Amino acid sequence: MSVDEALLRALTPEVLGVLVRRGAGFAPAEDAVQDALVEALRVWPADPPRDPKGWLITVAWRKFLDATRAETARRRREDLVDVEPPPGPASTVDDTLQLYFLCAHPSLTPSSAVALTLRAVGGLTTRQIAQAYLVPEATMAQRISRAKHTVSRVRFDQPGDVATVLRVLYLVFNEGYSGDVDLAAEAIRLTRQLAAAIDHPEVAGLLALMLLHHARRPSRIAPDGSLVPLAEQDRGRWDTAAIAEGVGILQAALARDRLGEFQAQAAIAALHADAPSAAETDWVQIVEWYDELARLTGSPVVRLNRAVAVGEADGPRAGLAALAELDESLPRYTAVAAYLHERDGDLVTAARLYAEAAQKALNLAEREHLTRQAARLNAHQ
Template identity: 90%
Template sequence: MSTQLDELLLRSLAPSVLAVLVRRGADFATAEDAVQDALVEAVRVWPAGPPRDPKGWLVTVAWRRFIDATRADAARRRREELVDEEPEPGPAPGVDDTLQLYFLCAHPSLAPSSAVALTLRAVGGLTTRQIARAYLVPEATMAQRISRAKRSVSGVRFDQPGDVATVLRVLYLVFNEGYSGDVDLAAEAIRLTRQLAAAIDHPEVAGLLALMLLHFARRAARTAPDGSLVPLAEQDRSRWDTASIAEGVEILQAALARDRLGEFQAQAAIAALHADAPTAEETDWVQIVEWYDELVRLTDSPVVRLNRAVAVGQADGPRAGLAALAELDDSLPRHAAVAAYLHDLDGDLATAARLYAEAARHAPDLAERDHLTRQAARLNARRSR
């Protein structure tokens, strides 16, 4: 190792170190605290004296911390048994244990926010403070959220098989909630999904990873210097990250070839078709509609149907899009925004302006509200000319 501490490498070791402690019989909650302590200690001492075997070092320090933590309390006798049984810190099976940790941290008994926080800490190796900052809550609140989550899963057997779908939902949430802080959550979600893909061979894990890479590739282009959102059609495509796109497409193609389609693969396929178009005009909307049909079949989600109406409007014209939209409940979130856009395409500027303004009033995020308000203002200015 160089003297410059590689924080990502350090954090990538966290789950396997934690798994070693749990395999040795440590309870999950105390072991997780001990691993955090060991990570903090590593940040302090590694730059001056990097260990030859970083993982072995972390296991040793974390185990010592765990013993210290249990020494004072009633678990003393149990602890002494553990020390007697302590196995040699030789090669630890990394892969399966890491997978078990993902399952545990995304356990269905946890609320999504708790599963997200626990995954970022126990699997991602982030500190409570980093997670608190990322989600804009006080550190004390996040500490409680994590410790409650740990208590909730403390009775779960570590070697119980879990459901990959719940893990994917948690990782999707981490990626999609674009909150800020000193941690890039989207990049962190990609790292954790990559690690998961290495631990389990599953087409939907690959699908989610591809989806993330394809959206991450557009990130630089989707925000203007003033912070406003740039819609897909207006993005400077030369600013898309071609390496990220190429990797996403390759992962997706390998997953699709296995013929076990799922919603993340279908979403990634749509993102790949956008990525594949040199200009917005050259987008293959007909194929995109076909993928939305698959997604409707897979999820039966009204939000998917709403996005499908936009794609239909592009493939077959705004009237066809409006016809597709007419079949949907107009109380759906973003319904007015989609209607405004389709009327805009259809040249009905008065209706579009009114709907953009209405959509702005109900927009759930500030950037979208500002975008919709600007669209309404653009049409109103044109109409009054």
């Protein structure tokens, strides 16, 4: 039989939590759990355990003990390694939430928090994470090692910041797909797991946002690899089950009247998903949600996106007026200006701005899309 890798990854944070609660340091405990996962992949196909979690805890604890005994300089652990906990059913205490907090600790850089979360909570290997982020495995191993060292002095039961965890998970989600790991799907899995561990409307808001965005994924890229703007996407290819689930989760969160930025973003995504066509989008309500989002975050990027919505709701001149209040150095400012000028009928200015925006684009797909937009308008002049 084959090993259920999804089960292994789901059990990873629970097993790691047990080791840390028993007194193992976070870094050596995490190494021991990874060793146990490798052992499971080797042993389970021929001899599957009746209690997978209990098996992993037993093997990981022994791996930890072996490593600690070999590290003779660590005398302070001698009392710990002399007594192995008696066999019995696996602990029912779930420390998953504490692991989320620890792996997204404010002392870590965003990239380190993402890597540590994917390994310690997600159960991914260093190689998989390195592939997903297109960096050498040795580089990722160093990043994870430094992150583990940084959080090794943090008390495991110390209260954490949910907002920081959510930002880390959203960073993972926005990486999309690379290598043999679908990071968007992994982020959704981890956010579901977090939602099961904590009753928080913003966790629900982020999960809803991810589901609503992910539902449009099949229609975002054309067969030739080019980007397909939202207005041009084939809505028949959207995942209606994911949309329905996302909307249901969002409605339950909003009913609690504790609005946060992820709930507001999900509300905007839900309005796009609810429209049968681009022309039937409720842009007036979207502008209202952007107003809420701007109030919550103060983000100039939110106000930039709001200018697009204003242009759709009240006309391109109104959108350009809203845009004029913002800093021209904002990412995508020029692209938004190009779009609104095109909507206003000024094709010469729009073509020039599309070409300028292409030069400023942060990735190849966006650059090619903006270049095609400029070429399309120039061909009609």
